[in-house]
Amino acid sequence: MAKRSAPEVNAGSMADIAFLLLIFFLVTTTIPKDSGITRKLPPIEENDEDVIIKEKNIFTVLINDKDQLLVEDELMEIKNLRAAAVKFLDNGGDGTCSYCQGAKDPKSSDNPDKAIISLKNNRMTSYKAYITVQNELVAAYNELRNRRALEIGPKKGFSDMTFIEMEKAYDDPKFIGNKDKLKEVIEQIKIEIPQKLSEVE
Amino acid sequence: MSKFKSKKDNSLPAVNTASLPDIVFMLLFFFMVVTVMREDELKILNRLPQADQIEKLDKKYPISYIYVGKPAKGYEKYGSEARMQLNDKLADISEVQAFINAERSALREELVPKLTVSLKVDREANMGIVGDIKKELRKASAFRINYTTAAGDAKKNLD
Numbered sequence: 095m096a097k098r099s100a101p102e103v104n105a106g107s108m109a110d111i112a113f114l115l116l117i118f119f120l121v122t123t124t125i126p127k128d129s130g131i132t133r134k135l136p137p138i139e140e141n142d143e144d145v146i147i148k149e150k151n152i153f154t155v156l157i158n159d160k161d162q163l164l165v166e167d168e169l170m171e172i173k174n175l176r177a178a179a180v181k182f183l184d185n186g187g188d189g190t191c192s193y194c195q196g197a198k199d200p201k202s203s204d205n206p207d208k209a210i211i212s213l214k215n216n217r218m219t220s221y222k223a224y225i226t227v228q229n230e231l232v233a234a235y236n237e238l239r240n241r242r243a244l245e246i247g248p249k250k251g252f253s254d255m256t257f258i259e260m261e262k263a264y265d266d267p268k269f270i271g272n273k274d275k276l277k278e279v280i281e282q283i284k285i286e287i288p289q290k291l292s293e294v295e
Numbered sequence: 296m297s298k299f300k301s302k303k304d305n306s307l308p309a310v311n312t313a314s315l316p317d318i319v320f321m322l323l324f325f326f327m328v329v330t331v332m333r334e335d336e337l338k339i340l341n342r343l344p345q346a347d348q349i350e351k352l353d354k355k356y357p358i359s360y361i362y363v364g365k366p367a368k369g370y371e372k373y374g375s376e377a378r379m380q381l382n383d384k385l386a387d388i389s390e391v392q393a394f395i396n397a398e399r400s401a402l403r404e405e406l407v408p409k410l411t412v413s414l415k416v417d418r419e420a421n422m423g424i425v426g427d428i429k430k431e432l433r434k435a436s437a438f439r440i441n442y443t444t445a446a447g448d449a450k451k452n453l454d
Contacts, residue, residue: 099305099307099308100307103311112320113321116320116325127352128351128413128441128443129351129352129446130346130442130443131346131348131349131441132411132440133440133442134438134439135438135440136433137433138434157422216422217421217423217426218421219422220418220419220422221344221416221421221422222418222419222452222453223452223453225344225345225346225418225444226344226346226449226450226453229346229347233347233348236348293429
């Protein structure tokens, strides 16, 4: 019997497969987005009126030219900074802050609204050390905001959501739920625990 | 039995290449989609520090980029100190205000106050130059800034 030649493979569906793959990649690929720590610089004040802030309401963090950390004039390791900042912000010394769980030490900050973290740096401080410290301070604020979110969230119908998750959900177009209400909760937390971080030159 | 004898020769048929254009187009589209256009060619080293408490920079609002770092390979003539790059050339600190104003003039009026300045600073740079840039930005009333970082454990920066 004669040898049969191999039948030709039908390539008509190849284009379909190619388009399928193309669409798959189109949908799944995300273009990398920049992210970072957002800050607002203070405007240059025309008047030189000194605003009187009590010493106890200021938490000074200084990074020197050797990238060493001085917190309230004492040397501190970076790993302890977050806890120290939380302790300072959460103190609630004057008793007006009902959601604070701190020590209520009269020598420390009055309430989160009055508490200011002042971050100072030297000209020779390295940028990486500065960012690490910024990151820890933002983490301290986020820790308190997350805790507060878990407290008031369930009452407004957003249970088991931290502050970070709330903000993410607010920006998520697929979020099912009441966005106006969510915004209210986010704003309330932002007012209760404001980020008062001053960067001194 | 010549009736059943194949008229074709017995060699293998050529591979069908009709779908080759499809494959090529697919690859083309794939690379078109994943490629990020770099706005500026960097003349400086730019290894961003890591941080984990970061927010995404929203592309809805206009962003201007300021790069800071040591001059890269091939640009050693600019010295070994950290320098600032605006658009595609190394610039002096005093040019920040003019740069911000130029960026603003390219924007629609309602977007001008929303302009965010993304500071892409090399991890080894000193805070001196960053402080100077911040001072200039304040003078130019560009208050929204973002210390652009990579995602990661911040404590690894110090190792």
